[in-house]
Amino acid sequence: MTLTVYNTLTRSKSTFQTIEENKVRMYCCGITVYDYCHLGHARTCLVWDVVRRYLEWSGYEVNYIQNFTDIDDKILNRASQEGTSMEVVSKKYIEAYFEDMERLGVGKANAYPRATHTLDGIKRLVYELEQKGFAYPAEGDVYYSVQKFPEYGKLSGRKLEDMQAGASGRVEAEDPEASKKQYPFDFALWKAAKEGEPAWESPWGNGRPGWHIECSAMVRERLGETIDIHVGGGDLTFPHHENEIAQSEAVTGQPLANYWLHNGMIIVEGKKMSKSLGNFTTIRELLDKYDPMAVRLFILQAQYRKPVDFNQQALAGATNAWETLKEGLLFGYQYGKKLGFATSLDASLYDKELIGRFKDAVDDDFNFAGGLAILFEIAKNLEKEGNIIVHEGENKTSKEELEQQWQTLIHLATILGFKANSEENNNHPNGLSDADINALVQQRLDARKNKDYAQGDRIRDELQGQGITLIDKPGGVTIWNRG
């Protein structure tokens, strides 16, 4: 099967074909850096990170660019609230962004261009749009004339007449720039400087870029006139991406992107998680409570385009599911030596049938949930076989097959960004020594022989509190393992 993707532009799935053979130019609309990231941002970053990994695994060389929008009203507001500058605010939240993504295990993009570093490209685009008659100046601002671009609305599937019929009252009443616009849905490419705000020189006077234009400029500068994949949150489809298309395509006459992919929103109690509703959980709050890998699993279990409901129950479920997957991933590190196989990865050992099934699932519009079923199938078996080893039973799967399954599981998990810490389980710096534990276990056995179950249970609870699980086997034998 070949990779098929759902394209917002055509509202249908189609076979994925790149412009240049085996190369993908991919752009993700990143964040505006005025606050800590929340779970919604995590979903976007996680999903497109895994898509990137999957494309690379599929044999493409991916040039993945994600921007930071670091000029914006919200950043300026935050700066004045905190009595500081735009630069200080954006620096703080860019650093926070990288910390959060590191914890989530999101890979680095190839570059993170910033609006403030792209002023020449932005001004050049605005100038060209003006020259070609798509833009007009008004009192130091410059606006894009949407009526000049016949295809305006093609991405989000709307018509100017319909928009006007629906929203005209509100638009005119609430838009302070309305009086400068020739048409209500025209949008600002360049905004005249306001007192005390950062500003750059331009042919239209001192000012700063509008929202949208920076992405058109950064795509052009970093990836060229037409790219393969443009991604972002579904809420950016309109107006942000629609406006990017209008800006870029009016200038170049070429499609901005061949494939437009959008991820679904995070829902909380039936409502979208968003800043304006205040119903968001920041990534750092979230990671204080949940394992980053459980969060990743929670996100990847849902089809990327569908809304996902965030609630305690779902996260708890994902946490338990991750425990299962982790058991499978740790199998080789825990029992490989005992079984006589190496823990270094060896592609020749991968199970082609399992990998083929994984690929068939995921090739269908990045159906990660379908792919995960394969991982669980393997992990469940390895977990079971690992337990048999701990309980000193007979393995049902041959050593060769176990090694093959484990190698395959690690390989597939890596594509999806799952990683279990193999150190974790061997580290018990402040814990009891093996001798201490054995002594306590013997004490408990003695107590039980004397029917002093209270004492026996006390020792058991004490050890459990240290993460040591006792297993009473038939015949009065007790073995133990570190949780």
Add this chain to the structure above:
RNA sequence: GGCGACAUAGCCAAGUGGUAAGGCCGUGGAUUGCAAAUCCAUUAUCCCCCAGUUCGAAUCUGGGUGUCGCCUCCA
């Protein structure tokens, strides 16, 4: 008001014409002094409703109902 998406067990969720993946939770049994851990087994006669197409539909068509998103900043 306009545009769009979705509706599968207690929860999450895959499946897009051939008779319901997977995960979580739960249940029964084995084991145990009781537990824990583990093992074995088990959990939708049916896919929001109605009508139609078809030998056959969760899957296609038409009509409802419901939920959500975008139309203003938003991942």
